[in-house]
Amino acid sequence: MKLVSKPFLLLAISAAVLVSGCTKKPVRPSPDATVLGPQTGGNFNPTDIATSAEPNSGLQERVGGDGVIDDGHTIRGLLGAVYFELDRSDITKPEERAKLQAAKDYLAKNPEQRLLLEGHADWRGSSEYNLGLGDRRANAAKKYLGTIGVGAGKLETLSKGSEEAKKSGTDEEMKKDRRVELVIIKKQ
Numbered sequence: 001m002k003l004v005s006k007p008f009l010l011l012a013i014s015a016a017v018l019v020s021g022c023t024k025k026p027v028r029p030s031p032d033a034t035v036l037g038p039q040t041g042g043n044f045n046p047t048d049i050a051t052s053a054e055p056n057s058g059l060q061e062r063v064g065g066d067g068v069i070d071d072g073h074t075i076r077g078l079l080g081a082v083y084f085e086l087d088r089s090d091i092t093k094p095e096e097r098a099k100l101q102a103a104k105d106y107l108a109k110n111p112e113q114r115l116l117l118e119g120h121a122d123w124r125g126s127s128e129y130n131l132g133l134g135d136r137r138a139n140a141a142k143k144y145l146g147t148i149g150v151g152a153g154k155l156e157t158l159s160k161g162s163e164e165a166k167k168s169g170t171d172e173e174m175k176k177d178r179r180v181e182l183v184i185i186k187k188q
Contacts, residue, residue: 072186074116079103079182082141083175086122089136091144100141103182104150110184115150117141117157118181122174123165134159141180156185 068077080099082091091097103115119134119141138157145155165177 075184081179081181084137084178089140091140100144104148107150107154112187114154114185116183116185118183119159120177120179121162122177123162123167130161131159134161137180
């Protein structure tokens with residue numbers, strides 16, 4: 001029996017490790033893995049939010065003809081989304097701040113409810129970058145709501161990044177993807 005030299009053996013092992021290490025692509029985290037949870041206080045639970053891969057899956061009940069969706073746990077579309085410029089997370093436009101004021105007013109009239117600030121980005125950029133951008137946008141809305149008197153315990157944040165963005169969308173479609181959705185969480 002002939003022994004293999006150490007340099008040859010090391011070279012063969014290195015080649016096997018190199019080849020096997022390059023075959024897998026990174027796995028994008030599931031929507032549940034992107035939940036950032038409460039930043040200060042609160043008791044956010046991802047099961048508070050009904051999620052569905054298909055928006056028209058039958059799990060959601062439309063309330064009225066104005067696009068408001070009540071799934072029993074959350075209400076979407078009642079409060080207007082806050083829109084952002086490309087690659088920005090600051091809220092400088094008066095019309096976007098007015099939407100957050102309307103959210104504050106709604107919470108004042110409905111103290112048993114909370115608000116989920118769901119950050120989104122357009123399709124450009126890596127998944128990781130877009131998750132971070134969605135997080136910055138959601139937290140910018142949370143910070144602004146805090147400055148106008150909404151308690152941190154009434155607010156939760158979630159970044160969806162570019163998960164629901166229109167791939168290779170037009171400029172108008174991408175503008176709609178750069179947003180924070182204001183989702184009402186009903187008392188459970």
